[in-house]
Amino acid sequence: MAAYGAVWLLTLASALVVQLARVTEFSVLPFVVILTLGVLFSAWVSRMPLSENTRFVFGFLDGAIALLCITGQPFLNELFGFTTDNSIEVYLSLSFLWYLCLRSALMVTIGALVFQSVPALALFGLIATYMLAAQILWLFALLLLAMLFLMLVSHRMEWGRPFEAVEAGYALRTVFTTWIVAGAVAFMASPLLSLTIGQLISTVVVGMPFRPNTQGQNMQAMPPELQAGAGAASLSKMEVMRVRLEGKVQPPYLRMDVYSFYTGRGWNRGRMFYEEMLSPRPGVFVPARPLEAPSAQQVSVTVRLSSGWHRNLYLPGYPIEIQAPLGQLYIVRPGGTVVSYQALSAGESYTARTYWLPDDPDLLRQAPPASLRLPFQMPAHLRTRLPENAPRTRLAELVNQLTRQQPTQYDKVMALIRYIEQNTLYNLNVEPYPPDVDVVEHFLFEAKQGYCVEFATALAVMCLYADIPARVVSGFILQERDPETGEYIVREEHRHLWTEVYFEGIGWVAFDATRNAPEVGVEALAEQQADEATHQVRRQWLQRMVDMLIATTVLAILYLLLAPRLGWAQRTPMRRAQKLYQQLVLALRFYGIDPPTTGQTPRAYLQSAVEVLRQKGSNAAPLLETLLPALLEYFYAAPQRSATLEPEVTRQTVRVRNQILQELGVRRLILRLVELGRRKVYGS
Numbered sequence: 235m236a237a238y239g240a241v242w243l244l245t246l247a248s249a250l251v252v253q254l255a256r257v258t259e260f261s262v263l264p265f266v267v268i269l270t271l272g273v274l275f276s277a278w279v280s281r282m283p284l285s286e287n288t289r290f291v292f293g294f295l296d297g298a299i300a301l302l303c304i305t306g307q308p309f310l311n312e313l314f315g316f317t318t319d320n321s322i323e324v325y326l327s328l329s330f331l332w333y334l335c336l337r338s339a340l341m342v343t344i345g346a347l348v349f350q351s352v353p354a355l356a357l358f359g360l361i362a363t364y365m366l367a368a369q370i371l372w373l374f375a376l377l378l379l380a381m382l383f384l385m386l387v388s389h390r391m392e393w394g395r396p397f398e399a400v401e402a403g404y405a406l407r408t409v410f411t412t413w414i415v416a417g418a419v420a421f422m423a424s425p426l427l428s429l430t431i432g433q434l435i436s437t438v439v440v441g442m443p444f445r446p447n448t449q450g451q452n453m454q455a456m457p458p459e460l461q462a463g464a465g466a467a468s469l470s471k472m473e474v475m476r477v478r479l480e481g482k483v484q485p486p487y488l489r490m491d492v493y494s495f496y497t498g499r500g501w502n503r504g505r506m507f508y509e510e511m512l513s514p515r516p517g518v519f520v521p522a523r524p525l526e527a528p529s530a531q532q533v534s535v536t537v538r539l540s541s542g543w544h545r546n547l548y549l550p551g552y553p554i555e556i557q558a559p560l561g562q563l564y565i566v567r568p569g570g571t572v573v574s575y576q577a578l579s580a581g582e583s584y585t586a587r588t589y590w591l592p593d594d595p596d597l598l599r600q601a602p603p604a605s606l607r608l609p610f611q612m613p614a615h616l617r618t619r620l621p622e623n624a625p626r627t628r629l630a631e632l633v634n635q636l637t638r639q640q641p642t643q644y645d646k647v648m649a650l651i652r653y654i655e656q657n658t659l660y661n662l663n664v665e666p667y668p669p670d671v672d673v674v675e676h677f678l679f680e681a682k683q684g685y686c687v688e689f690a691t692a693l694a695v696m697c698l699y700a701d702i703p704a705r706v707v708s709g710f711i712l713q714e715r716d717p718e719t720g721e722y723i724v725r726e727e728h729r730h731l732w733t734e735v736y737f738e739g740i741g742w743v744a745f746d747a748t749r750n751a752p753e754v755g756v757e758a759l760a761e762q763q764a765d766e767a768t769h770q771v772r773r774q775w776l777q778r779m780v781d782m783l784i785a786t787t788v789l790a791i792l793y794l795l796l797a798p799r800l801g802w803a804q805r806t807p808m809r810r811a812q813k814l815y816q817q818l819v820l821a822l823r824f825y826g827i828d829p830p831t832t833g834q835t836p837r838a839y840l841q842s843a844v845e846v847l848r849q850k851g852s853n854a855a856p857l858l859e860t861l862l863p864a865l866l867e868y869f870y871a872a873p874q875r876s877a878t879l880e881p882e883v884t885r886q887t888v889r890v891r892n893q894i895l896q897e898l899g900v901r902r903l904i905l906r907l908v909e910l911g912r913r914k915v916y917g918s
Contacts, residue, residue: 458500492569
């Protein structure tokens, strides 16, 4: 019953941590009800004799529930009115929680009960990889200790050993050793599992890519890396990073990836190569081709990652100098983004000095028409030259109509932006576009609704029709500031896509066609923002709950470790004598001498041990024979006499113990420790 109670608390902690890490709100009550009923049912069934066929049925149901939770989470969420988060990490976290709660009704054997800790540990490990919360990391480690302790107890129960026979100190020492080994193995195996099993589960079972595939030679044949017209977007409020900007200009974006090749259904990166940055001193990186950036357009940025693993360095503009805890950095040409083969994790930070291109209208109007030509940007049907008298496509005719009266390239771009803003609506819940249409044409002439992906794509393609070089850039928009620190809080929901247009003599300048577009569902957004204060209070309450759980676990472990040594009663000479006697018995057991039998006195046992040592030619025999009279007197003397004898008896006991260990040697000592440990757990 105590084990079932411990597993109930373990699963409840899992529910609280998922609610804390998920960021978007959901009620934990249904999970608590399912968990409680399931644990009670399992505890009731476990007291009945179960046949092998019954155990097999419960095991089969366990596997079926695991498959249901991974593939059918939207169905389970819909039953209780939960929103399904499309991000792979959060999706898997909630799948683990559903599995923990639903399988609580199947823990009818001690093995099934112990297995409950496996998905719980996987859940805590998953959350710790994408969310910066030291409490979760510590709780993950402590729950691993609890799982190992529970496994130790379960083995003793299966071997018919009573629970009272488990010595807390020995069990914890065994658990800590196993914990270190298991942690080291997990640390080494996790990258391999991420690339193999993780990729398989996310793509085949869940149906969502764990990491995007950026390789490919035939850009026409491969599917778009960045898909447009895919339907509604759902991003969580999970915090990704904190950003501090310093400088005269305050860029609104952090660049991540650049996409240059339009496929009709989205974008691919196109042709690119990696240029290694120079490192004049450790941790400092500068481009091999330095930028000549005026000081007025330079920005100092400090980025502190809050969750996840990141190989991209998110920068406001183009790098001039970067300070990061990395060995190598690369600039992706021609996009100008910065990447590293070594990923940065939550809690790490980097600083940079960057160049944000000027967007002053007067300066941009002075730029001549761009001479840069990127023929691989457009699909073949857009590059094909038509006869002079051939009719233009509807999109080409629209672009020509909007731009032919504009005097400069900047005015042409602004005319295209105004048309998009005035004739389309910004809607995160837009329906998916048909699979056989061009995204831009469907967006402008049919749907007339979309979000940043469709807006940025439409502006870039219209610029290309106007013979103006353009591309799209993904990253984050900076729009939420912490009033206390002045830092920007960047969340998953701040992911954004915008357009960059090339101006001769200036470079790629950012334009955003979504800034003044009318929004659909503004009322729901305002209501969501109004609930933000309540959301923060709830998160703080959950944080305190997790902190209390961790503190309780730590105190319990400290009590088990220290209480037997400190003692709550006054130490007596007899108690000290017993401890010295136990040290001698343990050393003699290392040497291969059996422990005292039931009813055997210390005098009889030590005298027999002296004879065994003498027969084996041990130098510890005369030392133990000399110690024996003083130890026996110390056992039964009055308190004053015992206090006088204690230093000499302690010294002689240490001599005997050290002599035995010295004769054993390291190899034999390790073998004896393993053997005694096995006997301690499983019996002789």
